Amino acid sequence: MRLWCLCVLLGLALNAGADSVAGFTASHIKMVNVVAPEWPEYSNKDGSGLYWDILRAVYEPAGIRVKPSTVPWNRALKMVTEYRVYNAIIGETRNSSEPLLYPRYAIDVEYLSVMYPLTARINWQGMNTLKGNTIGWMKGVDVIPAKQRNFTLREYRSSAEGLQWLQQGKIDMMVDEWDAIQLALEDAGVGMDYFEVRDMPNGRDVYVAFAEGAVSEYLISEYNRRIPELVASGELQSLYRKWQAGEMPAQVKALLKTASAQ
Incomplete structure (x- = not known):
């Protein structure tokens, strides 16, 4: 009976959201469970990719094993924020309304895509192209602040719904996100031959976002401590070069100047 109770307590210590972990020290944290959608070269299903390699470089020297999982975005987010199955999710932005904790340093810069039908014969002129049009994006994602909008906004609940509205002329x-657009097109059996896709000019920092709790607070402090060390040693830069994917966020690039000055 005592052995069973001990196993349960240790299991809770590794669980992302169990309140009882507050009494455990960092030495009890042996594994971090992280989830992300399957993004080729970033978070491959086999555990390879830029994001997984960065997290291993952060945590494994401290004796914390990284356990990666690939799950579609909406389900993954719920499994971090509601069910606490995972410690963290990769790819969230700081303006999210979800109950998440963030480290000081972002892991990547994400550029959203703009898609419109070729039949619309739109002459792309950057952000000015949005003026006077009806624009759709995911509900709860504040792509452009309300005061800066010179267009009509319609928020959809899924990328599939957004694609449907686009086809119906509602937007x-x-x-x-390009990955979400691509998946919506595949699911609908619609080819890219009918659309034009452009990148938004300004990227958004994306983070490894953690579930609320004492374990996350330690994991975040370790992340914040290790990233400057990885920059100073050149290991982080090597990982970005290795995968030829992602972009070092501005606050991480700033560490390069500090490292070179030393």
């Missing part, structure tokens, strides 16, 4: 353009 003139949809702004979304």
Whole structure:
């Protein structure tokens, strides 16, 4: 009976959200469970990729094993924020309304895509192209602040719905992550031959976002401590070069100047 109770307590210590972990020290944290959608070269299903390699470089020297999982975004987010199955999710932005904790340093810069039908014969002129049009993006994602909008906004609940609205003429353009657009097109059996896709000019920092709790607070402090060390040693730069993917965020690039000055 005592052995069973001990196993349960240790299991809770590794669980992302169990409140009882507050009494455990960092030495009890042997594994971090991290989830992300399957993004080729970033978070491959086999555990390879830029994001997984960065997290291993952060945590494994401290004796914390990284356990990667690939799950579609909406389900992955719930499994971090509601069910606490995972410690963290990769790819969230700081303006999210979800109950998450963030480290000081972002892991990547994400550029959203703008898609519109070729039949619309739109002459792309950057952000000015949005003016006067009806633009759709995911509900809850504040791509452009309200005061800066010179267009009509319609928020959809899924990329599939956004694509449907675009086809039906309910919106003139949809702004979304390219991976989400691509998946919506595949699921609908629609080819890219009918659309034009452009990148939004300004990227957004994306983070490894952690579930609330004492374990996450330690994991975040370790992340914040290790990233400057990885920059100073050149290991982080090597990982970005190795995968030829992602972009070092501005606050991480700033560490390069500090490292070179030393």
